[in-house]
Amino acid sequence: MYAYDEIDRTLVNERVAEFRDQVKRRLSGELTEDEFKMLRLQNGVYLQLHAYMFRVAIPYGTLSSQQLRRLAHVARRYDRGYGHFTTRQNIQFNWIKLAELPDALADLAEVGIHAMQTSGNNTRNVTSDQWAGVAPGEIEDPRIWAEILRQYTTLHPEFSFLPRKFKFAITASAHDRSAIKIHDIGLRLHKNAQSETGFEVLVGGGLGRTPFIGKTIKPFVHGRDLLSYVEAIMRVYNQYGRRDNIYKARIKILVHELGVEKFAAEVEEEWQQMRDGALKLDDDVVEDIRARFFYPKYQKLPHMPDELKQASADPAFERWRKNSVATHKVQGYSIVTISLKPVGGPPGDATADQMDALADLADKYSFGEIRVGHEQNLALPHVAKHDLPDLWKALDKLGLATPNVNLVSDIIACPGLDYCSLANARSIPIAQELTRRFANHDTAELIGRLHINISGCINACGHHHVGHIGILGVEKNGEEVYQITIGGRADEKAELGTLIGPSVKYDEVADVIEDIVEAYLALRATPEELFVDTVKRLGVEPFRERVYATR
Amino acid sequence: MTSPLEQKKIKITGPSIVTANRTWDGAVIYRTAQQGWSAELDDAAIVRSSDDARALLAESTADDVGAVGPYIAPVLVSESGKVEPGNLREQIRRSGVTIGLPAQTLGLPVQV
Numbered sequence: 001m002y003a004y005d006e007i008d009r010t011l012v013n014e015r016v017a018e019f020r021d022q023v024k025r026r027l028s029g030e031l032t033e034d035e036f037k038m039l040r041l042q043n044g045v046y047l048q049l050h051a052y053m054f055r056v057a058i059p060y061g062t063l064s065s066q067q068l069r070r071l072a073h074v075a076r077r078y079d080r081g082y083g084h085f086t087t088r089q090n091i092q093f094n095w096i097k098l099a100e101l102p103d104a105l106a107d108l109a110e111v112g113i114h115a116m117q118t119s120g121n122n123t124r125n126v127t128s129d130q131w132a133g134v135a136p137g138e139i140e141d142p143r144i145w146a147e148i149l150r151q152y153t154t155l156h157p158e159f160s161f162l163p164r165k166f167k168f169a170i171t172a173s174a175h176d177r178s179a180i181k182i183h184d185i186g187l188r189l190h191k192n193a194q195s196e197t198g199f200e201v202l203v204g205g206g207l208g209r210t211p212f213i214g215k216t217i218k219p220f221v222h223g224r225d226l227l228s229y230v231e232a233i234m235r236v237y238n239q240y241g242r243r244d245n246i247y248k249a250r251i252k253i254l255v256h257e258l259g260v261e262k263f264a265a266e267v268e269e270e271w272q273q274m275r276d277g278a279l280k281l282d283d284d285v286v287e288d289i290r291a292r293f294f295y296p297k298y299q300k301l302p303h304m305p306d307e308l309k310q311a312s313a314d315p316a317f318e319r320w321r322k323n324s325v326a327t328h329k330v331q332g333y334s335i336v337t338i339s340l341k342p343v344g345g346p347p348g349d350a351t352a353d354q355m356d357a358l359a360d361l362a363d364k365y366s367f368g369e370i371r372v373g374h375e376q377n378l379a380l381p382h383v384a385k386h387d388l389p390d391l392w393k394a395l396d397k398l399g400l401a402t403p404n405v406n407l408v409s410d411i412i413a414c415p416g417l418d419y420c421s422l423a424n425a426r427s428i429p430i431a432q433e434l435t436r437r438f439a440n441h442d443t444a445e446l447i448g449r450l451h452i453n454i455s456g457c458i459n460a461c462g463h464h465h466v467g468h469i470g471i472l473g474v475e476k477n478g479e480e481v482y483q484i485t486i487g488g489r490a491d492e493k494a495e496l497g498t499l500i501g502p503s504v505k506y507d508e509v510a511d512v513i514e515d516i517v518e519a520y521l522a523l524r525a526t527p528e529e530l531f532v533d534t535v536k537r538l539g540v541e542p543f544r545e546r547v548y549a550t551r
Numbered sequence: 552m553t554s555p556l557e558q559k560k561i562k563i564t565g566p567s568i569v570t571a572n573r574t575w576d577g578a579v580i581y582r583t584a585q586q587g588w589s590a591e592l593d594d595a596a597i598v599r600s601s602d603d604a605r606a607l608l609a610e611s612t613a614d615d616v617g618a619v620g621p622y623i624a625p626v627l628v629s630e631s632g633k634v635e636p637g638n639l640r641e642q643i644r645r646s647g648v649t650i651g652l653p654a655q656t657l658g659l660p661v662q663v
Contacts, residue, residue, distance in 0.1 A: 027575055029616040047619055049644050051577035082653040097576035349653040417640060418648040428650050478638055 044115030204255030301332025348376030416456030423456035425473025
């Protein structure tokens, strides 16, 4: 966890007071909607189909139990009793009233949460690995650097009016859980030959209308140079980025049009002029930030406690443990992923009651800490192995022990046309139907790791381009139809999926996905070959044939 | 169901209404023939020509305090005069999400 200092608290409180005044002026008519829109967006307030939507940042996906309880309070007091965790480590409330928003923000500010820069053409919530600080083999805790970036970019005047929104993601593990290659700037912590810690810097990743995988523009930037190098990138973007066309304004378009070598050269030239200036990070500054992250006092515990041995006789427990429990860097502890993908439920949603109960479980079993992952699941990062059986029972009572993490029903989906004013088609009912089709756990286990991602429009909030199976809802002659891609992935081997053929109707989507999965089971070389690897080996043609032969 | 946020030229091909969201709470509202707003589609002023649609939209847009983002949306009018939304988007705006809310799905109380 990171402890806010007085500067952070003052900044957040001043922002609440400022927004309260802006809302008051809007409701009185002193501010027009045109004048107010940018102000509300910079405070995470969108207008959706039925109501305002309020997006709250969870920086690098770390929450305390106190903060989760406060989110539950906001859901209960100001909304309809639930929240939606997004693919960018935010939570959204779908039914908030503008007149009550300042009070909701004030309640959140008391526990150090805010909604600054969760929307608008500025630097957005800096995201990171939900297993940061606890994953075995990690270079170091990437959240320290995410926090440095958060402090540096928050309300930075030069980055508050960018050509378009701008997203950072950081990982420090070999396996990328942060999807850094689909962010405007992706940072991968690693060590150079001299064992110094620094970053591989990728730029120009992003999905939406024109998807690109990020490209490496510098293999190693020393930690002390992180801010100056990032600022050099932002300056090049600010100088050359298109402001005349919203569809060409993201940095990915600039990198594509300039070419990655030319873009990298421009950044290098800019950086050389400023690298030894005020943005050079002193070790003291980094250590000060590091010192404000506090870690649990772990006990010395056995690798395989008796409680775990006994519980392993229960197939239901074992099923959950196999999919939800991961190795922790400290012996005797585990990382527990909590599926927010119940069969028939909307992906990523949690009720206020569930949030409160989970906060209690975090206090009891995880040193009061909860993590949020971009896959729209939560995690308890510090669970003693001997507590796993009791935790599982408690989670099961809350509807939070669905044993499907990383399996076919662990679907990422945007809110779609049920909520979103930009959407062309529904996402959630498609996801719900698919979870019902693949509800049989033995079948899901047989299929193995398979990520389905669903977006309700080309803006790709459900990251459909990088789903092993991607589903994109579009509108055709007034009807919802869906394009299916396969072979995408969002990890360290990130790739964009390939369209398999013509779009299919709403009622056909689940059948088509079943056909694709059946084709995979028949085509895979071994039971261990993952879906995405079978597609890589064979291409899309056999899947296309299977889907369209009878349609 | 192209997003009305992309609505540029005003040309209607059938009966239409103007809809928006109420400023203070974001609720769905419809422009009435009495130059006000109602939460009921049945109260909406129905226009049948592009000129009338433009005029209704202009009048609605002028009320910047009460409503946000007014736009023209199609409706279906039956022989009996019953008015229904003209597409899925407007159907969802009128009737709510097509899914059970999470609290309902889990059998927990929902605060509305």
